[in-house]
Amino acid sequence: MKSVEQHIRDVLDLVEPLEPIDLDLLRAHGAVLAEPVASGVALPPFDNSSMDGYAVTADDLAGASAEEPVRLPVVADIPAGDVAATAVRRGHCARIMTGAPLPRGADAVVPVEWTDGGLATVAVDRPVRPGNAIRRAGEDVEKGVTVLQRGARLGAGELAVLAAVGRGSVPVHPRPRVVVLSTGAELVEPGSPIGPGQIWESNSYMLTAAALDEGCSAFRRGFVGDDPATVMETIEDALVEADVVLTTGGVSMGAYDVVKEVLSRLGTVRFDKVAMQPGMPQGAGTVGDSATPILTLPGNPVSSYVSFQLFVRPVLRRLRGLSPDPLPAVHARLTSPVPHSPKGRRSYLRSVLEYDGAGGPTPYTARIATRQGSHQLSALAETNALAVVPEAVTELAEGSVVEVLQLPAAP
Numbered sequence: 557m558k559s560v561e562q563h564i565r566d567v568l569d570l571v572e573p574l575e576p577i578d579l580d581l582l583r584a585h586g587a588v589l590a591e592p593v594a595s596g597v598a599l600p601p602f603d604n605s606s607m608d609g610y611a612v613t614a615d616d617l618a619g620a621s622a623e624e625p626v627r628l629p630v631v632a633d634i635p636a637g638d639v640a641a642t643a644v645r646r647g648h649c650a651r652i653m654t655g656a657p658l659p660r661g662a663d664a665v666v667p668v669e670w671t672d673g674g675l676a677t678v679a680v681d682r683p684v685r686p687g688n689a690i691r692r693a694g695e696d697v698e699k700g701v702t703v704l705q706r707g708a709r710l711g712a713g714e715l716a717v718l719a720a721v722g723r724g725s726v727p728v729h730p731r732p733r734v735v736v737l738s739t740g741a742e743l744v745e746p747g748s749p750i751g752p753g754q755i756w757e758s759n760s761y762m763l764t765a766a767a768l769d770e771g772c773s774a775f776r777r778g779f780v781g782d783d784p785a786t787v788m789e790t791i792e793d794a795l796v797e798a799d800v801v802l803t804t805g806g807v808s809m810g811a812y813d814v815v816k817e818v819l820s821r822l823g824t825v826r827f828d829k830v831a832m833q834p835g836m837p838q839g840a841g842t843v844g845d846s847a848t849p850i851l852t853l854p855g856n857p858v859s860s861y862v863s864f865q866l867f868v869r870p871v872l873r874r875l876r877g878l879s880p881d882p883l884p885a886v887h888a889r890l891t892s893p894v895p896h897s898p899k900g901r902r903s904y905l906r907s908v909l910e911y912d913g914a915g916g917p918t919p920y921t922a923r924i925a926t927r928q929g930s931h932q933l934s935a936l937a938e939t940n941a942l943a944v945v946p947e948a949v950t951e952l953a954e955g956s957v958v959e960v961l962q963l964p965a966a967p
């Protein structure tokens with residue numbers, strides 16, 4: 557059997573970061589920057605006021621007090637956006653608003669709260685130190701410096717910086733287009749009636765949502781029956797709109813394992829048994845003229861989900877231009893024993909990871925869900941982590957410390 561790590565290396569070998577494209581800021585939200593961005597300007601671009609008040613010469617207010625306020629004539633009114641080249645002479649002042657350019661001659665701003673708010677003349681009741689309430693040009697960003705590094709994920713703060721330095725678009729790795737296709741003659745669309753021997757299809761919803769959560773554009777192709785011609789045709793159809801194709805079902809050892817049958821004949825897809833539980837049967841390779849990467853996941857819903865988190869997620873991260881890190885992990889104490897784990901296979905047990913802050917080996921606990929069958933998907937909804945039982949370990953006592961992978965939460 558192939559190790560989990562080897563399979564991760566193999567699937568990562570199938571992909572490279574997607575070619576950068578230029579996107580407008582909001583379209584680039586959530587994408588990864590493909591080149592560093594330097595600022596072509598200083599920020600702020602000019603000295604300006606950080607408060608509503610009066611631009612003054614600080615020396616003029618040296619003797620000001622509540623008992624004896626200093627009165628200054630107001631020679632101008634400077635709103636934000638003002639372009640008049642106002643100047644303030646000694647003994648005079650200008651009313652100024654937040655963000656408005658500091659007039660020549662002024663070396664401080666007196667907040668309106670220190671004054672009587674006068675329009676023709678203003679009374680100021682205390683002295684001000686030079687530089688007060690002035691935002692200097694370049695004190696945020698100096699012209700020419702790199703404001704965002706290549707590889708930055710563009711969230712709210714990053715978009716704000718890009719907009720502030722005047723960028724309307726940026727080169728990013730586009731969102732990978734993920735097409736999800738399930739196979740199985742027994743599958744029925746949720747919302748429609750079900751017959752004997754049938755089940756409602758759930759994998760494609762799960763995987764499409766998981767791919768969206770990873771910052772991809774994901775398309776649910778739905779499901780097809782176990783007919784080789786239809787499966788082939790649907791996969792070929794999907795290739796035009798896919799950077800990566802995900803299928804579920806039809807990859808184990810049974811008859812009617814249609815994905816395996818079709819892809820074994822076509823493309824470079826290789827089918828392996830990976831030393832894990834759930835999720836042992838895995839296939840990966842490329843299909844079609846443009847060698848589109850395809851990962852064929854097992855049909856059991858829990859196997860499919862765990863396969864996504866272990867193998868598909870790093871692939872999507874690499875396509876996005878991120879490092880293909882595994883799920884974040886912590887160590888946790890088991891709140892119950894694990895009576896059995898298969899020798900030679902690594903178990904991923906759905907668990908509820910909690911922080912209890914206790915001292916000792918780790919402040920986390922892992923409560924293992926009772927239903928761990930690869931068809932028992934109910935616990936997917938209430939667990940937030942996968943506890944890892946190594947290949948060589950076949951049982952664990954309560955209180956044992958294990959590695960626990962944190963599953964992504966819904967956005």
Ligand code: AMP
Pocket residue numbers: 738739740742743755756757758759760779804805806807808810854855856857931
């Ligand atoms: P397979 O890998 O096709 O042999 O399927 C393994 C098990 O997973 C069977 O019990 C299938 O009914 C179930 N299964 C396969 N595909 C899906 C799906 N898309 N949604 C829900 N269950 C599925």
Ligand code: MG
Pocket residue numbers: 739740741805806855
């Ligand atoms: Mg099947």
